[in-house]
Amino acid sequence: MELPILIFTAIAVMVTITIISLTRPNRGLKLPPGPPGWPIVGNLFQVAGSGKPFFQYFRELMPIYGPIITLKMGTRTMIILSQADLVHEALIEKGQVFATRPAENPTRGVFSCNKFTVNAALYGPVWRSLRKNMVQNALSATKLRTFKDVRMTAMDKLVDRLKTEAEANDGAVWVLRNARYAVFCILLSMCFGVEMDEKTVEEIDDMMKTVLITLDPRLDDYLPLLKPLFSKQRKRAMEVRQQQIATLVPFIEQRRAALRDPGSDPTAAEFSYLDTLFDLTVEGRKDPPTNPEIVTLCSEFINGGTDTTATAIEWAIARFIENPSIQSRLYEEIKSVVGERKVDEKDIEKMVYLNAVVKELLRRHPPTYFSLTHSVIENAKLAGYDIPKGTNVEIYLPGIGEDPKLWANPDRFDPDRFLTGGETADITGVTGVKMIPFGVGRRICPGLSMATVHVSLMIARMVQEFEWQSWPEKSKVDFGEKLEFTVVMKNSLRATIVPRV
Incomplete structure (x- = not known):
């Protein structure tokens, strides 16, 4: 684009947004406090130009403006909550009003098939249909048990991978990379019900990562009139979407063929999440999901549980290295419950200390800084402030899990707080909001049960099989985050493993 056209476009954008800002419906409302913004763009360029990650920028605002803060991000109004009572009021007491999702940017809309996913769907019939199907037909306790062998096989492969890598590197292994591969394999099997070799798994993984990178926010997400300046990025997003469809549709058709002719594919599993999608009835629609929509739903299922679980494992191993007594105590509990055999899923239900470790892990290291964005279906009030319809409502999770008013010594990693310390926390938020790593209320993560099983089982097997030590020897763990x-x-964690005798 030539320079005069760029200048003309910029001027036109600024004039148009000025008119919008002068007539926007939020004028005159009592919004929560927040930093003063610039004309037209609000706080958008202050955030983008700070040179800091958004979570860090927000952390510095909390002591100044308190637990409920407004940021004007171009054409969007963002209200961020970082206190338990505010989250309880919004998502529990007024849950229906705060249960929808905000308008989606065009790029993300391409990948979500215009919000045809459990996480992205507006509060209404489509969301109810998709969530009911996922929970009842794929993530219920009964259905999860059908994938027990898949998980045990993945755990055996994880142990073998760690041993092989350690033998080639003087005992050193990369924690996140190996944990991520293991849980990715589990979710692929649960989703597609077909057997895949390592090369295929890695190809799908690379494609999934490319999709996630493509979904990173851009300036035109907040200032849509800047779209002419981002045509190359939009074209690239369409190319990635076509690659995603081309990669996954063959597995969808392979599974469809196996269901039509039972016994034709000896590697096919008896059941998969994909099976529930072929003839899924969605309220308000006559036809079942199309292949692109099935691609979107399968991608959501796999992506939603991969990085969250793998990240938890990395933080857990880091904490074990930092405090060997926690690791030793956990190992002793495992031995007392299972003896010499491999840890089984039924065993972890009996391990009181393991459950305390996992709960403390999720309190101290929630998978994300912010839960998935909420929005309000109508004008609402929260803590005496106005929350206009369509506002982006963000929940800052560490503000709750690290609140000294809720937790004794919140910065300390201490599983005993849930045992001898007498502290309690319901991660579902039903009995009160103290930690919400999976969200809370009507839009709570449907994969909560699956995630806790995966995290607990992986930790138990990894501690049962190996003693985890620092690498290089006697080095300190860097708990910096990004x-x-x-x-x-x-700094991605590399650790030394010593096989248990």
């Missing part, structure tokens, strides 16, 4: 798809360690 945001990728989830909150990961700033």
